[in-house]
Amino acid sequence: MAALPSISSMTETNPTLDIDIVVPCYNEQDTLAAHVRRLHTFCRATFPQRWRITIADNASTDDTARIADDLAAMLPEVHAVHLPEKGRGRALKAVWGASPARVLVYVDEDLSTDLAALEPLVAPLLSGHSDLAIGTRLAGSSRVVRGGKREFISRSYNLLLRTTMGVSFSDAQCGFKAITRQAAEHVLPLCEDDAWFFDTEMLVLAEHAGLRVHEVPVDWIDDVNSSVDIASTATEDLRGMWRVSRGLATGRIPVAPVYQAIGRQPFTTPHIGILGQVLRFGAIGIASTIAFAVLYALFRPAIGAQTADFLALLVTAVGNTALNRRFTFGVRGRAGAGMHQVQGLVVFGIAWAITSGALVVLHATTPGASHGAEIAVLTGANLLATLVRFVLFKAWVFRARRRPELIRPGTTPAAEATTEVLPVHDDAAQ
Secondary structure, X not given: OOOOOOHHHHHHHOOOOOEEEEEEEOOOOOOHHHHHHHHHHHHHHXXXXXXXXXXXXXXXXXXXXXXXXXXXXXXXXXXXXXXXXXXXHHHHHHHHHHOOOOEEEEEOOOOOEOHHHHHHHXXXXXOOOOOEEEEEOOOOOOEEEOOHHHHHHHHHHHHHHHHHHOOOOOOOOOOEEEEEHHHHHHHHHHOOOOOXXXXXXXXXXXXXXXXXXXXXXXXXXXXXXXXXXXXXXXXXXXXXXXXXXXXXXXXXXXXXXXXXXXXXXOOOOOXXXXXXXXXXXXXXXXXXXXXXXXXXXXXXXXXXXXXXXXXXXXXXXXXXXXXXXXXXOOOXXXXXXXXXXXXXXXXXXXXXXXXXXXXXXXXXXXXXXXXHHHHHHHHHHHHHHHHHHHHHXXXXXXXXXXXXXXXXXXXXXXXXXXXXXXXXXXXXXX
């Protein structure tokens, strides 16, 4: 088994390598030799730069490791690396992190993506125009052959990414990507996922760090023998999206230093659109509504309906304002937090009027209503209050304001104020 050398040692022994094409594989004994030879032939005919192919064996249990070593012995531009654990993300982080190449690429072992797109994929990275490049199956000019189920899942997943995470790339999961070594050295240490979500995490963090992502329309044919478990992968992807969203919102993932080091200037943090805000606000609203109902049920026997309503709504309102400030509207840092809570309490007062009014109407129309009926009425009223809260939060409490430091050269403040509005937040906390 070959150990992974350090970046420095590989740079000394191979200082002029331009392109390193990594092929992650697990138990691919039936197809690996043919596919690597096909890729090797293509690269020899296409690239004038110095290149190599690195087979990243992900702890295969069949004959894949031996085949990889045989290919490396027969073909001078082929290199084999054996990893002790499975995981595409783990393999790419290890091999890319140890490679001396200027541009780091990976392609799926099945070569589902037409190799004609490989040269356009790496060209903008070799020239310095872009930091990452991805193949996209969702561009209008892409030609894709796959089943309706996979097509629906792919489009739904990428739509969810764009609406909830404020990113603009179109296809997160096509197994056809490239990154410059400089960008990899900054972004890879921030990526936590070791499996399939790695692609998405890398792209989201890169875009939030102000790196340029180039997209290449590809021709792609689905591998009918793919062993990917769609249900479990989708579940892990959703967990990954939540983890990365939380990390970016709280500042736990430090993308600001990446922007300062290699980000494209000037840059505005990707904006969460109205649909993404509604989805985030809705999730927080559901949690707040459940918390309200639980608190009301606990308070009601001891302090009466109206007081229980007031206290339950007050507690959930404070938490709701704090969560929406950070996650829904992207406001970070302490600046303005106190005023936002004051404004949030005003919104709370309006929401309380709605819910207490609902209680008054219930008791007037149904004397002696049960606690269950009160909870049901208050839950409905609280949902209405949540809608009112969103409108007031967006239009008043966390309304977008112009950031003077982002005024572009050659424009006047008055002109700029009509063209660019951004949520107020503390850049240092990103």
